Amino acid sequence: MKLYFINEYLGDIHNTGVEGMWVYAEITPSKNIDKFNDFFAALVDEENDFEEANFSEEWVDDNNWFVIDDENRKKGICIPAVYPDGVIAWRWR
Known part of the structure; x- marks a missing residue:
């Protein structure tokens, strides 16, 4: 799978697993994801709102x-949580 924000490719997703409503995987980021680093850091920071x-x-x-x-189908997700260790988690919309 590939992660996108609007038309911007942000990385390859692999090793996918499901736990309840959440999908967990690993992401190999593209350079396009760099501008979102502060956004994702704030999103996954459990000690601050x-x-x-x-x-x-x-x-x-x-x-x-x-x-x-992998079949080239577009599937909507909620804002993904991307962790510094390369883990990504999301819920389907």
């Missing part, structure tokens, strides 16, 4: 996030 107002409205809109599966 995530402040949507600190980020672009487009970034916090679930409709802008999706994956392309």
